[in-house]
Amino acid sequence: MTTIATxxxxxxxxxxxxxxxxxxxxxxxxREPSSEEKKxxxxxxxxxxxxxxxxxxxxxxxxxxHPLAVAQIVAEEMSLDPISVVAALLHDTVExxxxxxxxxxxxxxxxxxxxxxxxxxxSSTNLQTESRQAENFRKMLLTLSDDVRVILVxxxxxxxxMRTLSAMRPDKQLQIxxxxxxxxxxxxxxxxxxxxxxxxxxxxxxxxxxxxxxAIEQKIKDTEIERTKLIQIFTKPIIDELKKQGLKFQVxxxxxxxxxxxxxxxxxxxxxxQVYDLFAIRVILDSKLEREKADCWHAYSIVTDFWRPNxxxxxxxxxxxxxxxxxxxxxxxxxxxxKWIEVQIRTERMDDISEKGYAAHWKYKSNKETESGLDTWIxxxxxxxxxxxxDAINFIDDFKSNLFxxxxxxxxxxxxxxxxxxxxxALDFAFEIHSxxxxxxxxxxxxxxxxxxxxxxxxxxxxxxxxSNNQKPNKNWLSFVISGKAKAKIKSSLKEEKxxxxxxxxxxxxxxxxxxxxxFESRNITPLEKHFNVDSATExxxxxxxxxxxxKKLNGYTVDNxxxxxxxxxxxxxxxxxxxxxxxxxxxEGIVLDDKGANLNYKLAKCCNPIEGDQVFGxxxxxxxxxxxxxxxxxxxxxxxxxxxxxxxxxWSGEEDKEFLAKIIFxxxxxxxxxxxxxxxxxxxxxxxxxxxxxxxxxGIFSGEIKLFVQNTQHLxxxxxxxxELEGIMTVDRxxxx
Ligand code: MN
Numbered sequence: 001m002t003t004i005a006t007x008x009x010x011x012x013x014x015x016x017x018x019x020x021x022x023x024x025x026x027x028x029x030x031r032e033p034s035s036e037e038k039k040x041x042x043x044x045x046x047x048x049x050x051x052x053x054x055x056x057x058x059x060x061x062x063x064x065x066h067p068l069a070v071a072q073i074v075a076e077e078m079s080l081d082p083i084s085v086v087a088a089l090l091h092d093t094v095e096x097x098x099x100x101x102x103x104x105x106x107x108x109x110x111x112x113x114x115x116x117x118x119x120x121x122x123s124s125t126n127l128q129t130e131s132r133q134a135e136n137f138r139k140m141l142l143t144l145s146d147d148v149r150v151i152l153v154x155x156x157x158x159x160x161x162m163r164t165l166s167a168m169r170p171d172k173q174l175q176i177x178x179x180x181x182x183x184x185x186x187x188x189x190x191x192x193x194x195x196x197x198x199x200x201x202x203x204x205x206x207x208x209x210x211x212x213x214x215a216i217e218q219k220i221k222d223t224e225i226e227r228t229k230l231i232q233i234f235t236k237p238i239i240d241e242l243k244k245q246g247l248k249f250q251v252x253x254x255x256x257x258x259x260x261x262x263x264x265x266x267x268x269x270x271x272x273x274q275v276y277d278l279f280a281i282r283v284i285l286d287s288k289l290e291r292e293k294a295d296c297w298h299a300y301s302i303v304t305d306f307w308r309p310n311x312x313x314x315x316x317x318x319x320x321x322x323x324x325x326x327x328x329x330x331x332x333x334x335x336x337x338x339k340w341i342e343v344q345i346r347t348e349r350m351d352d353i354s355e356k357g358y359a360a361h362w363k364y365k366s367n368k369e370t371e372s373g374l375d376t377w378i379x380x381x382x383x384x385x386x387x388x389x390x391d392a393i394n395f396i397d398d399f400k401s402n403l404f405x406x407x408x409x410x411x412x413x414x415x416x417x418x419x420x421x422x423x424x425x426a427l428d429f430a431f432e433i434h435s436x437x438x439x440x441x442x443x444x445x446x447x448x449x450x451x452x453x454x455x456x457x458x459x460x461x462x463x464x465x466x467x468s469n470n471q472k473p474n475k476n477w478l479s480f481v482i483s484g485k486a487k488a489k490i491k492s493s494l495k496e497e498k499x500x501x502x503x504x505x506x507x508x509x510x511x512x513x514x515x516x517x518x519x520f521e522s523r524n525i526t527p528l529e530k531h532f533n534v535d536s537a538t539e540x541x542x543x544x545x546x547x548x549x550x551x552k553k554l555n556g557y558t559v560d561n562x563x564x565x566x567x568x569x570x571x572x573x574x575x576x577x578x579x580x581x582x583x584x585x586x587x588x589e590g591i592v593l594d595d596k597g598a599n600l601n602y603k604l605a606k607c608c609n610p611i612e613g614d615q616v617f618g619x620x621x622x623x624x625x626x627x628x629x630x631x632x633x634x635x636x637x638x639x640x641x642x643x644x645x646x647x648x649x650x651x652w653s654g655e656e657d658k659e660f661l662a663k664i665i666f667x668x669x670x671x672x673x674x675x676x677x678x679x680x681x682x683x684x685x686x687x688x689x690x691x692x693x694x695x696x697x698x699x700g701i702f703s704g705e706i707k708l709f710v711q712n713t714q715h716l717x718x719x720x721x722x723x724x725e726l727e728g729i730m731t732v733d734r735x736x737x738x
Pocket of ligand 1: 066091092157
């Protein structure tokens with residue numbers, strides 16, 4: 001960032017730079033702002049400069065550079081309108097300075113007040129940290145149905161914070177990066193801002209796993225010359241023929257983002273070299289709206305004349321755009337040297353929408369009368385927001401499940417098309433049709449075959465839902481539905497049912513109290529809640545009604561003057577109920593991982609098996625003390641973004657006298673002696689304790705995995721290096737178990 005470099009500047013230089021940035025901003029609009037808009041922009045700039053005049057960022061630069069940079073992103077990278085830029089300039093004023101919402105309304109107007117309000121965090125201090133974060137997300141999402149611009153400015157704010165994350169403390173960096181990965185990047189994706197989503201993910205990875213990030217970055221560089229040659233051979237005949245046939249076009253190459261390469265390596269346990277779709281070729285056509293589809297298929301036919309397509313990898317997002325508005329024709333073809341190459345064919349309009357998302361989408365909307373997937377999605381979110389489930393954390397989880405990257409298309413019996421997240425079941429489909437169909441669903445017919453409600457659907461299925469009036473939702477349903485809508489409806493209906501059942505429990509307790517001559521009043525009910533360690537009267541009644549609490553066995557109490565009192569010795573609450581006892585006071589400043597036990601007790605998490613030398617953090621669990629996770633653990637982003645206050649800094653002391661379990665995978669050319677070579681290489685001079693080893697061989701290529709105990713990352717690295725030197729070995733990689 002150019003702005004960071006200026007922080008040691010003199011006040012005069014600083015104010016010169018501020019004005020320069022502002023002038024740059026004014027030049028960045030897609031259309032020239034009106035004179036009215038220009039006046040507002042100027043006012044917003046001056047108000048923000050004055051409000052933040054005393055503030056500096058962690059990097060030392062004047063604070064105003066931040067809102068200016070956010071405004072720049074909003075104008076240039078999102079192509080939003082002047083009012084969004086006004087909001088971006090002012091977005092931190094109400095939260096951090098003397099400016100109030102009333103000031104905003106007086107100075108600018110009602111619309112501006114609404115936008116800034118949406119951008120101001122909830123400040124209430126009586127909320128727990130975890131739910132405050134969730135409440136803020138919820139508040140932000142609530143604005144979605146009214147004005148999506150609040151979220152877009154928020155995304156720009158987050159993007160700039162990610163770009164300048166290096167100035168933060170390492171533990172803060174991790175938390176912010178995790179939150180970004182968990183919530184903001186999927187949101188950006190869902191709103192069609194693929195470029196911003198990629199940048200957010202890459203930056204998050206850079207802080208969460210610096211080494212992996214650098215390694216992939218380097219490998220992309222190292223393979224560049226080879227790649228360019230391959231692309232030239234591949235595109236030459238296509239370009240010539242496209243020209244010959246009179247199409248107007250440009251051809252671009254897109255290398256996958258570092259994060260998505262990393263993600264693929266993790267998910268499929270493969271090394272960098274085996275990521276086959278490292279880059280894609282993009283053919284972008286300059287095409288008239290009514291010719292778009294025909295031109296794209298024309299280009300498709302030219303591409304596949306030269307290179308053989310794998311029709312299983314044909315994706316027609318033109319006939320069926322993705323829910324985020326994405327349109328394109330994808331095909332994977334066999335390129336030179338036996339390499340699969342993905343080609344994306346689209347028009348300039350489609351390309352614009354795929355990179356800039358929402359704003360570009362609206363720009364073209366007037367031209368095209370079809371209802372877009374994005375509108376449908378916004379309508380769905382609105383519906384979910386109206387569901388009565390008030391628990392913000394649940395809401396975020398449900399909402400997140402709606403941000404799925406992959407979708408399937410299924411048909412109703414009448415042939416209507418429905419979009420569902422990939423992995424959706426017959427029951428999800430039932431709720432998609434109507435919540436009343438969902439709650440009464442007993443089964444389904446998929447292409448005329450009877451299937452259970454948990455049946456996972458695939459694209460192209462025609463689904464007929466069977467219902468019964470005797471059916472009602474049960475808890476088990478939550479284990480297989482995946483759409484946010486179904487989850488929210490099932491939860492609210494279970495809650496409703498629980499409430500009804502609890503009425504019976506209330507009656508039972510009323511009778512019991514009558515028998516004991518105890519008043520049925522809260523002064524007597526509350527001690528009972530405490531005694532049984534439940535968190536509400538409804539829960540108490542419910543457990544009585546279903547027999548989980550047996551009042552016949554009630555003991556350890558005395559009744560005096562119509563009042564019940566329990567003995568001091570309470571039933572020890574079950575571990576899972578202790579959750580609430582965590583408070584900020586218990587936060588520990590950080591732990592040093594050594595073997596002396598003098599510091600704190602901790603255990604290594606089984607989900608990611610950290611070894612000495614890995615980047616790690618501690619997490620305060622409810623019943624098992626502190627668990628140490630790797631920062632790239634598959635569970636890390638959820639833990640950090642939900643329970644940030646339970647995350648503890650952790651570092652290795654370097655004096656660990658312990659062995660760690662690690663898993664490595666390798667591939668090579670099949671050779672009789674290789675297994676022996678590997679095992680003897682490991683046993684010679686490495687002092688290794690092996691846990692398991694397995695090999696598999698297919699068509700002359702073998703692959704295998706070894707679980708072994710090592711002392712630290714260095715130890716593991718030297719092992720990997722010595723395995724790589726063996727003849728016949730092609731790849732050796734450490735992987736995280738999932
Ligand atoms: Mn900000």
